[in-house]
Amino acid sequence: MRVQEKIIESLLWLSAAITILITISIVWVLLSESVLFFSEVSLVRFLTEKEWTPLFADKKFGILPLVAGTFLTTVIAIAVALPIGLTIAIYLNEYAHARFKTYIKPLLEVLATIPTVVYGFFALTVVTPFLQSFIPGLAGFNALSAGIVMGIMIIPMISSLSEDAISAVPRSLREAAYGMGSTRLQTAFGVMVPAASSGILVSVILAISRAVGETMIVAIAAGQQPRLTLNPFVPIETITTYIVQVSLGDVPHGSLEYRTIFAAGMTLFVFTFILNNLSFWIKKKYQEKYD
């Protein structure tokens, strides 16, 4: 009996420990291939060259154009999702009936369950033609359309995490604001949002991290032309799209071209790792304690 209990506990422990093994494997895979890449291409070239053309005869290995593309689509997505998501969070908390809230929240979550390849189709076939009708010169593939659609996708992420943060602010603070004669709007922006600011910030950082790693929307709608630009109307390429582009092609295993996707993946991993841990840190450090 004792022995059986011990065996079961070890098996359970092993399952939990596998998660550490996964992290180690990710880092090991990215590092080992990246090291081989950087033995041929110096880190200085990688960080300073202004073109990314590893698949051409004249090879340039500057990651900046891919980073610029990723940055651009992410900024557009957040510019869409943050105002809408935060307004929803405030509206549901300060204005809406509790019944309305219980119905609307699961509906909003549907936005997050749609496969991203479907959003990509939407961006390419509906949003881009729509934008082209009043933005002359908008290319068929562009960062704007992909960014907007990505923003719509991450609305529920910001709205639901911010909503949790705002509703965690104690009633007494809100009632004190009302007692001073504040309107709901003044209470929301004068008291509730500042009190929940760390939680809202966490939701935004996680949303950024999600947007940086998003792949199919940008692969379908933003183009495959690495370009060091912040112009949202022209085709660009994100880090994730580049990895997809190479994976679809016929690049031989072990070649320098093959290793570029791991160097690109390493860059992506570093970005999201920093963002995720920043959010954990803020959550832990700045979470207001009301008792």
Place this chain on the structure above:
Amino acid sequence: MTNSEKNRLKDKAFQVFGVFCTFIGLVVLAIFLIDIVIEGIARIDWDFLTSLPSRRAASAGILTAWAGTIWILILSALIAFPLGIAAGVYLEEYAKKTKLSNFLEINIANLAGVPSIIYGLLGLELFVRFMKLGGSLLAGALTLSLLILPIIIVTTREAIRAVPRTIRDGSFALGASKWQTVWYQVLPSSFGGILTGVILALSRAVGEAAPLIVIGALAYVPFVPSSPMDEFTVLPIQIFNWTSRPQAAFLTNAAAAIIILLLITFLLNGVAVYLRHRQQKKIKW
């Protein structure tokens, strides 16, 4: 207008803006779904569901794609389900509050935030190359299992945490061992919640294309996979492939395939929501 009137006006204006924001996303979603249904519904017929892929849009079907998706769904469930629950049970019931368990927690939260395409790179090196599984269903399912493992662990823990302390105390008082308590009391009473989490995680896996493209799943597979070692394609990859072609007829195919993919996704989510609802109704501690 007095100051107080102005403030009330602003308050009302924001209320209207709040309603607008709440519905804008849903309205866009509705426009989008209607657009896809209009474009794709006429293309869906028995032939479309049972035909192999083809270079000619009119005769191309999604048989291999949806067969691949079902294969991936089942294999991923078989791999990630026991592993995720076991890890969740360990962290919630067995782990002591040590530095190690704290590290495990942060690590799982981190894994949940790793972009799916990075899991693709991991799968490519670990399963496709190192374990020599090639671009097979098994390699794809293993990759997606790792991707959804953190989600399953987190939801398992939440479900287990909802089981009150008294249930465990009662079980121990009757002389049950730790594992007996977990197996006969804790797991059965939290199973609804756990299953909900697993199904939601699987619905995420069904929609993933990026990691499978990276591990080398093909867009053109002219046969239905019959074993886990076969090459495969899935619906999202087929949709991506058709979307990236210039001819309009392929876009119609993509819309039709999207309808099928969304049906599967919504079905899984619907089952999950139903299970959660039933669980909440049935059990009152």
